[in-house]
Amino acid sequence: xxxxxxxxxxxxxxxxxxxxxxxxxxxxxxxxxxxxxxxxxxxxxxxxxxxxxxxxxxxxxxxxxxxxxxxxxxxxxxxxxxxxxxxxxxxxxxxxxxxxxxxxxxxxxxxxxxxxxxxxxxxxxxxxxxxxxxxxxxxxxxxxxxxxxxxxxxxxxxxxxxxxxxxxxxxxxxxxxxxxxxxxxxxxxxxxxxxxxxxxxxxxxxxxxxxxxxxxxxxxxxxxxxxxxxxxxxxxxxxxxxxxxxxxxxxxxxxxxxxxxxxxxxxxxxxxxxxxxxxxxxxxxxxxxxxxxxxxxxx
Amino acid sequence: xxxxxxxxxxxxxxxxxxxxxxxxxxxxxxxxxxxxxxxxxxxxxxxxxxxxxxxxxxxxxxxxxxxxxxxxxxxxxxxxxxxxxxxxxxxxxxxxxxxxxxxxxxxxxxxxxxxxxxxxxxxxxxxxxx
Amino acid sequence: xxxxxxxxxxxxxxxxxxxxxxxxxxxxxxxxxxxxxxxxxxxxxxxxxxxxxxxxxxxxxxxxxxxxxxxxxxxxxxxxxxxxxxxxxxxxxxxxxxxxxxxxxxxxxxxxxxxxxxxxxxxxxxxxxxxxxxxxxxxxxxxxxxxxxxxxxxxxxxxxxxxxxxxxxxxxxxxxxxxxxxxxxxxxxxxxxxxxxxxxxxxxxxxxxxxxxxxxxxxxxxxxxxxxxxxxxxxxxxxxxxxxxxxxxxxxxxxxxxxxxxxxxxxxxxxxxxxxxxxxxxxxxxxxxxxxxxxxxxxxxxxxxxxxxxxxxxxxxxxxxxxxxxxxxxxxxxxxxxxxxxxxxxxxxxxxx
Numbered sequence: 001x002x003x004x005x006x007x008x009x010x011x012x013x014x015x016x017x018x019x020x021x022x023x024x025x026x027x028x029x030x031x032x033x034x035x036x037x038x039x040x041x042x043x044x045x046x047x048x049x050x051x052x053x054x055x056x057x058x059x060x061x062x063x064x065x066x067x068x069x070x071x072x073x074x075x076x077x078x079x080x081x082x083x084x085x086x087x088x089x090x091x092x093x094x095x096x097x098x099x100x101x102x103x104x105x106x107x108x109x110x111x112x113x114x115x116x117x118x119x120x121x122x123x124x125x126x127x128x129x130x131x132x133x134x135x136x137x138x139x140x141x142x143x144x145x146x147x148x149x150x151x152x153x154x155x156x157x158x159x160x161x162x163x164x165x166x167x168x169x170x171x172x173x174x175x176x177x178x179x180x181x182x183x184x185x186x187x188x189x190x191x192x193x194x195x196x197x198x199x200x201x202x203x204x205x206x207x208x209x210x211x212x213x214x215x216x217x218x219x220x221x222x223x224x225x226x227x228x229x230x231x232x233x234x235x236x237x238x239x240x241x242x243x244x245x246x247x248x249x250x251x252x253x254x255x256x257x258x259x260x261x262x263x264x265x266x267x268x269x270x271x272x273x274x275x276x277x278x279x280x281x282x283x284x285x286x287x288x289x290x291x292x293x294x295x296x297x298x299x
Numbered sequence: 300x301x302x303x304x305x306x307x308x309x310x311x312x313x314x315x316x317x318x319x320x321x322x323x324x325x326x327x328x329x330x331x332x333x334x335x336x337x338x339x340x341x342x343x344x345x346x347x348x349x350x351x352x353x354x355x356x357x358x359x360x361x362x363x364x365x366x367x368x369x370x371x372x373x374x375x376x377x378x379x380x381x382x383x384x385x386x387x388x389x390x391x392x393x394x395x396x397x398x399x400x401x402x403x404x405x406x407x408x409x410x411x412x413x414x415x416x417x418x419x420x421x422x423x424x425x426x427x428x429x
Numbered sequence: 430x431x432x433x434x435x436x437x438x439x440x441x442x443x444x445x446x447x448x449x450x451x452x453x454x455x456x457x458x459x460x461x462x463x464x465x466x467x468x469x470x471x472x473x474x475x476x477x478x479x480x481x482x483x484x485x486x487x488x489x490x491x492x493x494x495x496x497x498x499x500x501x502x503x504x505x506x507x508x509x510x511x512x513x514x515x516x517x518x519x520x521x522x523x524x525x526x527x528x529x530x531x532x533x534x535x536x537x538x539x540x541x542x543x544x545x546x547x548x549x550x551x552x553x554x555x556x557x558x559x560x561x562x563x564x565x566x567x568x569x570x571x572x573x574x575x576x577x578x579x580x581x582x583x584x585x586x587x588x589x590x591x592x593x594x595x596x597x598x599x600x601x602x603x604x605x606x607x608x609x610x611x612x613x614x615x616x617x618x619x620x621x622x623x624x625x626x627x628x629x630x631x632x633x634x635x636x637x638x639x640x641x642x643x644x645x646x647x648x649x650x651x652x653x654x655x656x657x658x659x660x661x662x663x664x665x666x667x668x669x670x671x672x673x674x675x676x677x678x679x680x681x682x683x684x685x686x687x688x689x690x691x692x693x694x695x696x697x698x699x700x701x702x703x704x705x706x707x708x709x710x711x712x713x714x715x716x717x718x719x720x721x722x723x724x725x726x727x728x729x730x731x732x733x734x735x736x737x738x739x740x741x742x743x744x745x746x747x748x749x750x751x752x753x754x755x756x757x758x759x760x761x762x763x764x765x766x767x768x769x770x771x772x773x774x775x776x777x778x779x780x781x782x
Contacts, residue, residue: 033349052533071778077535087526089437096436103433104534140530147535167347174343178350196307199349270310 003066005030005151005183006051010060013046020046021207024060028185028200028212030151033177035194035215036187037277038204044187045084047204048155051185052081065150077107080144080182084155086136090129094122094139098146105147113146120172134165138172145176152176154186158193170197191274203277205284215273222276225253225266243279254279300337301330305346313348317356325365325380336366336374430536434548441514442552449556453563459495460567466491467570485574496571499564503584506560508621511596514553516613518545519604519777539778546770550597557593561586578751579675586755591762596621598769605776624765628758636757639677639744644668646681646736654698654731661695668741673748682742689739697738702731 004027011024021043028034036044049055050062053069053076062068067075088097094117102108117124120138128136137157144152154173158166174197177184188194194201201218203211211218222242229251233241239257246252254275255261261268301324303317311319324330339353357374360366365378402412470488474481522528532538565585572578572585582588600617607613646652650669656662670676681689746754 032351049529054529054532071538073535073537076533079533081529081533083526083529083533085526087530089527089530090525091440092436099436100433101534104430104531104536106535143530170347171344174347174350175340178338178340178343178353196305196313196347197349199351272310 002030003063004028005032005034006062006064006185008047008060008062011047011050011057011062012059013043013050013055014058019058019207021050024204024207024209026202026209026212028202030065030183031181032183032200032214033174033198034183034185034200034202035191035198036185036202036204037191037194038187038189038210039281040189041206042189042204043207044189044204045155046207048081048153048185048187052076052079052153077105077147078150080147080149080152082137082140082144082152082154082157085160086133086140086157088128088131088136088139091127093125093127094131095124097128097139097143098124101143101146107148109146109148113142116142116146132165134161134168137161137165137169141169141172141176145180145182148180149182152182152184152186154184156187156189159188159190166193173197191277195273201273201277203280203284205281208284210284211277211280218276219271219273221256221258222271223255223257223261224269224271224275225251225255225261226269227251227266230265242283300335303337303342303346305348314352314356314359317342317353318359321356321360321365322380325376325378326382328382330376332376332379334376335372336376338373430540430544431548434544437545438549438552445510445556449559449563452560456499456563456567459492463492463567464570467574471570471574488574489571496568499567500581500584503561503564503589507557507589507592508596508618508625510553510557510593511598511600511621512614512617514549515597515600516604516617517610518549518601519773520608520610520613523608524610539774542774542777546601546773550594550770553597554590554594557590558587561589577673577675578748579673579746579754582751582754582758586752587759588755588762591759591766592621592625595624595762595766595769598766598773599624602769602773602776605773628761632761633754633758634677636754637746637750639746642668642670642743642745643682644741644743646732646740649741650679652732662698663691663694664698664735666741668743670743670745671747675746677744677746679741679743681739683739686742688742697735698731701734702727 006026006028008024008026011021011026012019013021024043024047036047038044046055050057051064051069053071056070064075065078067078069075069079089100092100098110098113098117101113102110117139120135120142122135122139128139131139141154141157144154152173157173158169161169170193173184173186176182186194186198199215201211201213201215202209227250229246229249231246231251233244233253235241235255236259238259239255239261241253242256243254244251253266254271301321303320305313305316309316321330321336336357339350339357342348342353343350357366357368361368361374363378365376365380366374367377368374399412402415407415466488470484471481474484522531531541568576568581568585572581578585583592596617599620600613603616603620604610604613607616646666648668649666651665651667653665654662655665664681666679666681668679681694683689683693
């Protein structure tokens with residue numbers, strides 16, 4: 001049984017008095033492509049930076065592949081990281097970036113790196129500063145993958161890319177996953193980016209975990225129920241209502257359950273990932289607002 | 300070799316779409332026993348989907364007895380599906396056309412007709428689910 | 430990591446080395462020319478045991494543009510080298526986000542930092558050393574012809590190396606803390622200038638206990654009478670330290686060794702040199718007004734009288750201590766640099782989380 005890709009216990013990170021992450025407890029298994037989704041400012045980048053050792057926790061613990069990566073070269077060798085906006089040394093050429101990778105990583109696979117760069121059509125003498133956003137993302141991905149990591153951590157890798165570059169990036173990434181069996185944790189504030197490729201999901205809202213689990217299981221266990229308006233929402237014990245809306249004579253519920261829906265009043269329609277994630281995000285946001293002190297809620 | 304495509308907005312799970320496309324190819328004679336299916340790596344390099352999805356589709360096809368995975372060599376087609384007969388297809392097209400004419404004459408519009416059709420289709424095939 | 434540090438520093442190093450090479454060639458050509466001039470004008474004069482003041486003056490009037498230029502260069506170079514090398518070293522990584530690339534390769538943060546600091550620091554020390562060597566060499570015949578080395582202390586020999594290393598280290602530390610290039614460079618400039626000025630004002634004079642000598646008023650370097658802004662007339666006298674020494678101060682002292690107060694100064698003149706001590710017409714713009722003297726006899730009589738009662742006490746550092754001062758000052762600036770580098774190391778490895 002291999003160590004989880006990412007395991008946190010009560011993880012928190014504060015900047016002064018502001019807590020970017022609060023009480024995060026996750027256990028993400030290895031061997032998946034994990035989507036880390038949440039609105040801007042939810043703490044996705046903070047979580048990834050903690051995972052790769054750029055930050056140290058203010059509270060709780062974090063372990064990546066069973067190790068703590070802060071300032072630990074051996075642990076860092078097992079993790080490939082792609083920071084937001086794919087930073088690169090603008091005055092160094094593509095070839096010099098690969099050289100850097102070879103010098104700074106003991107497990108560097110030069111054959112793979114050089115072949116990949118040729119396949120991507122790079123002019124290796126071109127300075128990184130004159131590459132397009134999509135090319136820089138591909139270069140950064142090459143640097144991250146060529147050190148043969150067991151886990152790839154990608155911070156919003158396709159956020160600023162045009163649709164073609166975005167598709168090509170994901171194609172490359174999935175090819176790498178298929179070929180080398182790397183685990184991936186990829187953050188985005190758009191669910192559409194992740195739906196194609198992720199089979200595991202973590203939803204962060206306002207620094208806390210709102211939802212986490214296997215995509216297939218999540219989709220199978222959530223249902224949309226539409227039926228005549230019913231303000232009293234007492235459901236059977238094993239079914240929990242995530243979200244309810246009542247309009248006119250109709251009620252619409254999003255329900256989580258592993259058992260079949262037997263009440264004939266409801267018509268059950270399938271949900272897609274978008275619906276589920278957004279519902280949990282709304283729940284988390286509204287829950288946070290209700291918990292904020294000093295608010296008088298008008299009824 | 301078959302080339303897969305994906306319709307993300309169809310509401311049908313990705314792996315189901317792949318299975319369906321293999322079924323269709325078998326029915327249309329585009330795939331025959333002995334043909335090799337593309338590797339998971341080739342499929343995801345084109346479609347940008349999770350490799351596990353491809354593997355799941357191939358496992359389902361293997362369970363149906365249509366393909367067999369040979370380690371190190373690839374996944375090969377081993378079974379067949381009844382080919383659709385163009386004559387019988389034409390027959391059902393004609394009877395459907397006459398039904399549509401009478402529905403239209405009764406005042407039903409395209410959306411209503413489609414709603415009736417989809418409900419009937421679902422009911423018909425869900426009876427087969429064991 | 431060493432190879433990568435060199436790769437990052439390479440372009441800047443080669444361009445500054447190129448500039449230095451051009452400078453060295455220009456210095457060599459003009460320096461040799463100066464050397465020959467010295468031989469022809471001054472050395473030959475000295476050999477003939479004639480008074481050489483005029484010959485020396487004539488020699489020193491050559492290449493004044495270059496003299497000024499090289500002095501300016503040596504005054505500015507250490508600070509500029511340090512600021513443009515030290516501050517951007519880290520700030521560029523923070524501003525462009527590349528530190529997130531560098532710190533997630535398989536090297537520890539401390540190894541990354543130490544190697545980069547060492548590589549760039551070594552280059553900057555070499556450049557400063559070669560520059561100082563070149564300029565000191567260029568000046569050698571001029572200095573031989575009569576420069577007080579203390580007057581050009583900051584611009585010769587090894588002191589500029591110490592300043593450069595300190596400026597570099599300060600830049601690296603402030604770059605780590607401030608994380609933006611222009612503010613870090615500005616802060617380094619301010620900090621560097623402040624430390625240099627403070628050192629010159631308060632530290633350098635006290636590095637070694639100065640020597641004292643007393644000399645008769647009759648041997649004064651300057652002697653006269655004057656007043657400030659319409660106050661009473663006073664004696665003004667300045668003693669001279671030995672040749673090429675660094676004169677720290679010069680006071681009029683009584684025979685008991687106590688400093689002559691302005692009141693006592695004025696009182697003496699009023700008592701003994703009444704011909705001189707009369708209020709001058711109030712000057713319109715303020716400042717010193719030299720009293721008008723009735724005649725030269727009164728002047729000399731007054732001076733003779735003063736010489737019986739007072740003399741000059743001169744505090745100075747002798748010429749022979751020049752190299753001791755150079756080593757002490759360079760060493761102290763290197764120590765300050767080490768402290769700044771330690772601060773930089775601590776900040777980057779412990780605090781930047």
